[in-house]
Amino acid sequence: MRAREFWVTWKEKARKLKGDIYALYLAYRDPRVPWYAKIFTACLVAYAFSPVDLVPDFIPILGYLDDLIILPLGVTLALKMIPRAVMLECREKAQLALKNKPVNWWAGGVIVVFWLLIAAITVILIKNK
Template identity: 35%
Template structure:
C-alpha cells in the first residue's frame, strides 16, 4: 500500500482533533493547568465537543471553516499555554479514553448565540423604516 487515501487521512485528522479536544477538556478540569490556559481550554473544548456548530456544516465552505480553522487554532493556543509534561499526561489520558466527552454547555452557548442573533435580526427588521 503506497499511502493512505484522502478519506483515511481526513479520518486520521478528525481522530487527532478529537483527542486534542478531549485533552483540552481534561486540561480545563485539571488543577495543575495555569488559569489562562484553563479558561481558554474551557472555551475551546466546549465549542469543539459541542454537538452543534456555530456555523452549521450544511452551509457550504463556511460550515467547515470553523472546524478546520477555529478549532485547530484554539487547540494550538491551549497547547502553547500548558507545560509540556502536563500536556503529555493529559494527551495520554485522552488517547487512552474509550469515550469522548460531549459538551452540553458548548451546545447551550451556541444555541444562545443563535437565539441572540435571530432576536437582533427580528428586531432590526421589525423596527426598520422599510417595514
C-alpha cells in the first residue's frame, strides 16, 4: 500500500507542476510581472514545452533527472519572482483552461505518424548497411 501512496503523491505533484507551468506561461505575458521574471519564465516555459532536453530522455536515469530537477527548481524560482496576486489570477485561469482543454486527435495522430516514419527510416537504413 505504501508504493501506491507514493505514486499517487507523485501524480498529484506532476499535475500541479503542469498547472504551474501553464500558469507561468500566462503570467509571463502579464504587464505587472517584472522584465527579469518575464525573461526567466519565458525560458523555463519554452524548456518545459520543448521536445529537446539538455539530456535526452532515452538516456537511462539521467534523461529524466534533468526534468525532475530543472523544472521544479525553475518553477520555484519563477514563483518567487512573480507577484503573488498575478500568480493567483494566472493559476485560476490555468485551472479553468486545463479543465476545459480540447483534445486534438489530429495533432496527436500527426506526431505518431512522424515518429513511426522516423522509426521506419531508421530500420531501413540499418538493414541496408
